[in-house]
Amino acid sequence: MSSSPARPTSPSSPAPRAVTVIGLGPMGRALAGAFVAAGVRTTVWNRTPGRDGELVARGALGAATAEEAVAASPLTVVCVVDYDASDAVLRRGPVTAALKGRTLLNLTADTPGRARDTGRWAEEHGIRYLDGAIMTPTPTIGTPQAVFLFSGPEELHHEHRPVLDVLGGTHTHLGEDVGRAAAYDIALLDIFWTAMAGYTHALALAAAEGVSPRELAPFAEGIGAILPPLFREWADDVESGSYSGEGNPLTSAVSSMAHIVHSSEDHGIEAGVMRAAEGLARRTVALGHGADGFSRLAEVLGRR
Helix, strand or coil: CCCEEEEECCCCCCCCCEEEEECCCHHHHHHHHHHHHCCCEEEEECCCCCCCHHHHHHCCEECCCHHHHHHCCCEEEECCCCHHHHHHHHCCHHHHHHHCCCEEEECCCCCHHHHHHHHHHHHHCCCEEEEEEECCCHHHCCCCCCEEEEECCHHHHHHCHHHHHCCCCEEEECCCCCCHHHHHHHHHHHHHHHHHHHHHHHHHHHHHCCCCHHHHHHHHHHHHHHHHHHHHHHHHHHHHCCCCCCCCCHHHHHHHHHHHHHHHHHCCCCCHHHHHHHHHHHHHHHHHHCCCCCCHHHHHHCCC
């Protein structure tokens, strides 16, 4: 992998001359706000009129059209709901023409395939393209807690580091493949939303047994603290192919998961997510891996 390590923003980073932000939802406003606060000449545009008022009052320049916004800066940062929305803005004749020779950084969340498709489109139209992912919520933007991932031409990322540094936090370039940042993003969000689904299900199940959410929360935090060491341990298991089940074989895990399903359904609580996980674990046992650890599921899922 061709990558540069994550580096915290330096307060002495030179301020960029100009940047355009397209998309003024919560994250787009946070990005534009950080640029404005750093004294950057910031042009903003949003498909829904009226969202730029607060930013303009703080010193941003409101553009009348997307092509006017793009033409105002050497770097355009796009952050909208998905690539359907970004395509609807960018892949129009006047905007595409205005982007030619300029740099487009797409911080819109979508799939790696969509990122690569946009990279090909950009190359065909003479647009310098970087893709990226924001891994922290809006309040972190402009602070040391922000985390940004980037992929695409490394020299292009290096060229725009002074621009990106004012957004705060750490910035990691993951390689030349423009889809790589989205690949990290989608995998990490898989962890987050699966965990959140599990926690909300646990709150419902506990409540059905007379345990309040506030009573459960401290113990849930204890369960959460077990996970970080397992992330590294299972990553080693999967890379080495060891899949050790010495401490907790899959046969034991299947039994535990079945208890959760049965308890949930006894209370009329839908247990589809856990049923799916239990089904995959039972299939893995049936394939002869009952003595292996839970990490074996990653290998089974990856089989073609």
